Amino acid sequence: MKTVITYGTFDLFHSGHKRLLERAKKLGDRLIVGVTSDFYDQQRGKLNVYQSCAKRIENVKQTGLADQIIVEEEEGQKISDIQQYNVDIFAIGSDWLGKFDYLKEYCDVIYLPRTQGISSTELRLKQNKIIRIGIVGTGRISSRFVRESKYVSGLELEAVYARNIDKAKAFAETNEIPKAFSDYIEFLENVDAVYIAVPHHVHYDYSRVALNNKKNVLCEKPLTLNATQATELFAIAKANNCILMEAVKTAYAPAFDRLVSITKSGIIGDIKAIDATFTKLITDKTLREYDYNQCGGAFSELGTYPLLIIAKLLGVTPSHVSFLTEIDKETGVDVFTRANLIYRKAICSATVGIGVKKEGDLCIAGTKGYIYVPAPWWKTEYFEIRFEDLRLTRKYFFKFDEDGLRYELASFIRAINGINKNKYMLNERDSVFFAQIMENFKKGTNVTNL
Ligand code: CTP
Numbered sequence: 001m002k003t004v005i006t007y008g009t010f011d012l013f014h015s016g017h018k019r020l021l022e023r024a025k026k027l028g029d030r031l032i033v034g035v036t037s038d039f040y041d042q043q044r045g046k047l048n049v050y051q052s053c054a055k056r057i058e059n060v061k062q063t064g065l066a067d068q069i070i071v072e073e074e075e076g077q078k079i080s081d082i083q084q085y086n087v088d089i090f091a092i093g094s095d096w097l098g099k100f101d102y103l104k105e106y107c108d109v110i111y112l113p114r115t116q117g118i119s120s121t122e123l124r125l126k127q128n129k130i131i132r133i134g135i136v137g138t139g140r141i142s143s144r145f146v147r148e149s150k151y152v153s154g155l156e157l158e159a160v161y162a163r164n165i166d167k168a169k170a171f172a173e174t175n176e177i178p179k180a181f182s183d184y185i186e187f188l189e190n191v192d193a194v195y196i197a198v199p200h201h202v203h204y205d206y207s208r209v210a211l212n213n214k215k216n217v218l219c220e221k222p223l224t225l226n227a228t229q230a231t232e233l234f235a236i237a238k239a240n241n242c243i244l245m246e247a248v249k250t251a252y253a254p255a256f257d258r259l260v261s262i263t264k265s266g267i268i269g270d271i272k273a274i275d276a277t278f279t280k281l282i283t284d285k286t287l288r289e290y291d292y293n294q295c296g297g298a299f300s301e302l303g304t305y306p307l308l309i310i311a312k313l314l315g316v317t318p319s320h321v322s323f324l325t326e327i328d329k330e331t332g333v334d335v336f337t338r339a340n341l342i343y344r345k346a347i348c349s350a351t352v353g354i355g356v357k358k359e360g361d362l363c364i365a366g367t368k369g370y371i372y373v374p375a376p377w378w379k380t381e382y383f384e385i386r387f388e389d390l391r392l393t394r395k396y397f398f399k400f401d402e403d404g405l406r407y408e409l410a411s412f413i414r415a416i417n418g419i420n421k422n423k424y425m426l427n428e429r430d431s432v433f434f435a436q437i438m439e440n441f442k443k444g445t446n447v448t449n450l
Helices: 013-026 038-043 051-063 076-085 101-105 121-126 140-149 167-172 186-190 200-212 227-239 252-266 297-303 304-314 405-416 429-444
Strands: 002-006 030-036 068-072 089-095 109-113 130-138 155-161 179-181 193-196 216-220 243-248 271-279 320-328 334-343 348-353 360-364 370-371 383-387 392-395 445-448
Touching: 013 030, 013 089, 013 109, 013 243, 030 038, 030 051, 030 076, 030 297, 038 252, 051 068, 051 200, 068 271, 068 445, 076 101, 089 243, 101 109, 101 334, 130 140, 130 186, 140 155, 140 405, 155 186, 167 179, 167 216, 179 186, 186 200, 193 200, 193 405, 200 216, 216 360, 216 405, 227 304, 227 405, 227 429, 243 429, 252 304, 252 370, 252 383, 252 392, 271 297, 271 304, 297 304, 297 334, 304 334, 304 360, 304 429, 320 429, 334 429
Parallel strands: 002 030, 002 089, 030 068, 089 109, 130 155, 130 193, 155 179, 193 216, 216 243, 271 348, 320 445
Antiparallel strands: 271 360, 320 334, 334 348, 360 370, 370 383, 383 392
């Protein structure tokens, strides 16, 4: 009895996949097919897979060629699978030639010629046209966005907009973007979607005009500074059949997703407290963050992150919200703010600062244990689940690549293509909640000055 094993993503199952499975099966008596989990694909940077793991397993099952289907969850799993299932032959397409020679120590390794002229990548491209993205704004974050966009397929950076045409042209030239505009409508005519990275107080206007022109919008946080405007933008998006997403990078990070799922599974019991801090010490008061007229200040700049974890774990209907804040006399913006949110059976604090430095960590307390995420928790990568008995501590690590904007961008592209696998990560409800809390703070509702 000879056992053969093969692995793949098997997205949009095609004739190349089928031929590979047929030939692999013929090499022995029994065929095991390993299908990559969504999470594993995400971890290894394959961010553009269209079908869910369940659907891809179904695709393989339908062929009737697999005697057993397993899920490939992580790097290094192949060796243990080979031993566990008594595998004699590891077979894979010739695009991997040489890459799995290290398995020869455990079984035979056979590279089967790849079927020419077909791949999931090509099918994905055929199914959906390349999305032309326009960048609104030429600041620091826009440059980061350009760097990160290289890791996401299905898009091209087509144009950049700035009020000052020289700035737009310079940015376009540095970043090899074909077109530069200072006329917003003309700019919109050249793109399918926009990434808005301008000061907070103009997010609403740029988003509204883009959506009214039927363009998909990925807007930097905070989307708006009041709930009515946020609700209105989502209504316009819906009416125009467009995607509107708030660019809160943490929400789309693989580790954050896991953190939320694990916490929701009840491992630390009932959640009783969430304390999240994000400080970014800024001393140059000429910067946008200190400009009152551009809605600067610590809370509008950083508050979304702690509010995100609170919203994801406890929902968006706290029974009471209050703030403690210190206002900088010179500029009028808040430099250190703590929002206290009371839920039915839990208390939360969201602490932010641009004029105060503090450990930027996150602690979620429960009735059975707690979760600790060290700074910078908003670039979630590593966290621990701790209990009274320290020997039970569990440690988790999931990669957060560089600036991490690639995850939100991949999610945005998928949503535009109608594959909104990650809808639960951040939605209208969350964004309206963030805007409402920002609005309360700006209006001075339950605000105490230090
Ligand atoms: N395969 C093949 N011939 C093709 C495409 C894939 O033999 N034309 C093989 C691969 O070599 C691999 C298996 O099918 O052994 C699963 O490949 P997968 O990566 O899921 O498919 P691709 O079409 O290569 O996907 P992508 O374009 O996303 O890389």
